[in-house]
Amino acid sequence: MPLLSTVLAAALAATPACVEPPPDPSNTFDAARTYEKLVRDYPDIRIAADPLPAGVRKIGDQVYAQYGARCLKLDAYLPAGERLPVVVLVHGGGWKSGYRSEFVPMALRLARHGYAAVTVSYRLSGEARYPAAVQDVQAAVRWVRAHADELHIDPQRVALAGGSAGGQIASLAGVTAEAGEVKAIINIDGLSDFTSELALKHEDDPKKNPSSAGAWFGGRYAEQGALWQAASPIRYVRAGMPPILFIGSGQPRFSAGREEMMARMAQAGVASEKLILPETPxxxxxxxxxxxxxxDASLAFLYRYLR
Known part of the structure; x- marks a missing residue:
């Protein structure tokens, strides 16, 4: 036992301390800046914000993965209870920007209804290209499941959710996870097929040098076609995969491939649901x-497939 303690202490001492990356001035995707862009056309909108509900505790800045001195962190919002179902939330930002704080309001509203909710950071395309972000999110799921006792969550009832790039990442991480790790997926306005005509029209536009997807893959479709295909959740439709709720805006380009993926899921005997919020950005x-x-749609879906 003393030898084990000595080895463990040496290993911990050899682990580099976490170093926060410097602020990135190009990372401009957040609620405040997006509000400034949208409020003229949607004057009735308000930035979603919620106080920490009574009975919900936050466990913040938990390191779930470390690469040298670079640490990836998550925040957990935990209502009272034992063996809670949990939703891991993945932020958007075109694979190149965004912050996990984007999903705090949704996390708090889920927690108010008895769900543990976890917001995660991941490596953006400027730091590490595809598939790093997907691997990070899967690592976060494994961390949450491994710490089920401390978090008072049920490791058999884990869902992944995300918006925009985060919706695509959540879908891909969920459908390619080890069996049983993810039980349900919520894709909010995220791509299902990078190779669809609609997606290529925008994401492989030669006027964008590079596009957000092109920067993530390290090249245009003609150059990195195998990666564009491999990152498309539609490629992994199969019997036994998690059910998916698709929530879409009034902008079809951001959910390219959704209808075909739902059709393939139906053929495979896998449930899918869809909510479109018309005339929304x-x-x-x-x-x-x-x-x-x-x-509300997420709660109804999670009740059916996670409760």
């Missing part, structure tokens, strides 16, 4: 009055 989940119907 992309990133609608950052704002009221649109966050609440997003949460």
């Amino acid at each position: 992309h990133a609608f989940w950052l704002f009221d009055p649109w966050l609440q119907p997003t949460v």
